[in-house]
Amino acid sequence: MSIKFKASVVQAAPVFMDLDGCVDKAIGLIERASQEGADIIAFGECWFPGYPWWIWLSPTAHNVQYFQQYHENSLVVDGPQFKRLGQAAKDNNIFLSFGASERDHGSLYIAQFLFDNEGNLLKGRRKLKPTHMERTVYGDGDGSDFDVIDTELGRIGQLACWEHLQPLSKYAMFSMHEQVHIAAWPSFSTYPQAYALGATANNAASQVYALEGQCYVLAPCGVLSQEMYDVLVTTEEQAELIGVGGGFAQIYGPDGSPLCEPLPENEEGLLFAEIDLGAISIAKSFADPVGHYSRPDVTRLLFNKTRQSPVDVLSPTDLASQEDIVIETDDNQEQ
Structure with a gap:
């Protein structure tokens, strides 16, 4: 049977570099979406505690002034603010997807999280490759959390920003039969x-x-507020590089059609669309890139889902087994 539900996306500015303020504002938006009958709500990239726009405006040495505040206001998995968001999803009976600057000890990552309507974390992931100046702030993700999750709303996946310009990453997502x-x-x-x-x-x-993968695409988008602008812009040169607004949220159908009337770029609010997963079968009948429209005999993708770690800890058993390894030199002498 076809699954039908109502989706919402956020177009709003965060409370810049104020994690508690972001959570308070987000809960208000979550409550509003739920009251409007939405079954899922999605926030944009690094909405908690705001995208670090200063990386595009000044040299890194100048931007050190922002590092401590941004680090301390980045989201920690299972921290109090993280738990508040999960509780908000449960209290409002709504699925929740959001982007965050995730703090893991001394490093930050561009992360996305998906909660179900009972407040359970279904998936956390990290952007595989931060884009350009983002690499002055964030570390890389890996394939271990690159996934599509089966839920009561269908198979849900997440990518951030210019990951949508990575053809192989998109194909990996399509291969997992993403629906939303x-x-x-x-x-x-x-x-x-x-x-x-x-x-x-x-x-x-x-x-x-949406057109290539024959799936619904929820595209939430942040807004750069006047308050953020006033923090970021201190010179005429910087003023030429950034402006207030920039909100262009939208939801697309599996045939690529836009499903919402867009908001003005400097206006905050929610966009809603009715989702019918049954429509995907019509789009797939024309072109399924990992099914009847594929040619694996000509091109195929290598997809590595192994977790990458800078440290491998060996147990005493592992060390004992290594003592039995025999290495031969070029002179065929055992070492």
């Missing part, structure tokens, strides 16, 4: 001279993802 995809974006506020960073090009990436 969350495409998290921070806002389209910087470098008006760069078309590739603007709303037209990047919303097209979300739209094409």
Whole structure:
């Protein structure tokens, strides 16, 4: 039977570099979405505690002034703010997807989390490769959490920002038969001279993802508020590189069609769309890239889901077994 539900995406500014403030504001948006009958709500990339726009405006040495506050306000898995968000999903009987700057001891990661409507964490993941200046703040993810989750709303997956420009990553997601995809974006506020960073090009990436993967795409988007602008911009040169607004949230159907009337780019709010997973079968009948429309005899993908760790801890048993290893040199002498 076809699964039908109502989806919502957020277009709003965070409370910049204030994690508790972000959580308070998010809970208000979650409550509103639930009251409007939504079964899932999605927030944009690094909405907690806001995307670090200063990385695009000044040299790294200048940006050190932001590091401590941003680090201390990044989200910790199972920390009090994390638990508040899970409880909000449960209290409002709604699935919750959000992007966050995740703090793991001394390192930060661009992360996405998915909670079910009972407040259970279904999936946390980290962006595989931070983009350009993001690498001055964030570490890499790996394939161990690159996944699509089977839920009562269908098979849900998540990617962040320019991961939607990575063809192999998209194909890996398609291979897991994704039905609902969350495409998290921070806002389209910087470098008006760069078309590739603007709303037209990047919303097209979300739209094409829906068309290529024959899935629904929820594309939440942040907004750069005047308060954020006042923190970030201190020179005329910086003012030329960033502006207030940049919100272009949307939801796309499995044929690539936009399903919402967009909000003005500087306006905060929620967008809603009715989802019918049955419509995916129509789109798939034309082109299923990992099924009848694939040619694995010509091209195929290597997908490594192994967790990568900088330290492998060996037990005494492991060390004992290594003593039995025999290594032969080029002179065939045992070592």
